[in-house]
Amino acid sequence: MTNSINNGKKRKAVALVSGGLDSMLAVRVMQEQGIHVEGINFYTGFCIEGHTQAIRKKDRDKPKRNNALWVAEQLGIKLHIIDVTEDYKSVVINPKHGYGANLNPCLDCKGFMVHEAMEWMTKHDFDFLITGEVIGQRPMSQRKGTMPIVTKESGAGDLLLRPLCAKLLPETLPEREGWVDREQLLGFSGRNRTPQMALAEKYGFKNYAQPAGGCCFLTDASYSKKLADLWKARGEKTYEIDDIVMLKVGRHLRPRPHFKIIIAREEGETNFLRGYRKNYLSMSTISHPGPVSLIDGEPDDDDLELAARLVARFSSGREAELVTVEVMQKNGESRNIDVKPLLADEVPGEWYV
């Protein structure tokens, strides 16, 4: 017997909604018990959600949706999307619990998000917090040994309820107070997805997002390599939002330690990079069709000539004697230089980041 309506007040839970199936199920389990649920979704800057599709023209016709919004609409709940890019930097730059296989600070990330959700919950007069976590589902943040760390370090304590595996965990306040019925909660564990899929079937959920290696670029080896390169080149672990967006776009080549070139791979990326010409020194081929390229770092004149030859290499004038390249400063001032495109064997593989 639950007491989700207490003294005329319907109990309210805020749910961490990633857009995946587990948080979707966790919300519905709470709704079944008469709890009012609203979702919260954090934008860290590293969210995979649609970014490369947004940039690359060839991907534009593929069906695209924001899964967190889609989930919220299916569940009939409000979704609050919060930009945490600034505060999230400390999580990425200096994770207390270290990184996973790549630069993914999953345990610190989970603690951070639960903490942020707790603050939102307090500010908006909600009663408790839920997540779609399942014991043993993820190697770093969703293990029986690490879940108490998240509970403790986030400050959530016993206000954090994990409906999908609650029966395997100590009782929380919402259970003790009778706001939710522990007997109707679940005891999922492990990486086997069969129980979740069966529950989705029971609830009539269709077309939900399939797990595809996480929702964060930091779990991606190639992306992490580019971020590590950025930190090494700068001599310190810092970044701005433009930096981490740029790591998702184009070819990255570092001919010298103090500068790199970002070269668009297709028309969509060219248009995207064009929008950043006020933030970076940029190059475009004038005499032949070619991609827009941005220069990150502090190149001198010799470096600029090398960069221009490299940019020419990626234009349709790669076989020409000379290619004219426009070099544009951030303030819009530009000059043209004529360069001989680099030959294929003059572009070492180690330049590619």
Place this chain on the structure above:
Amino acid sequence: MKFPVSGMSETTLDARNLLCPLPVIRTQNTVEELQQGDTLLVKCTDHGVINDIPAWCRINGHEILSIDEQEYEIVIKLRVGKNS
């Protein structure tokens, strides 16, 4: 639904060169400052907004008035519903 006639305003939000979900977040934060019946024009370059902003509006009770999709720019006009 009826909207107040007096005091309605039209606001323009420049969300160009932002990738989703940032245009949605900026829309959400701007709408929080507006009144029921106000209109908001959102200029974007990420074509994902064609799905995302209408989805956000449906969830939160706002009305899409128009979506003007050009090759590289999308302008979405919405009317603010009842904020709760």
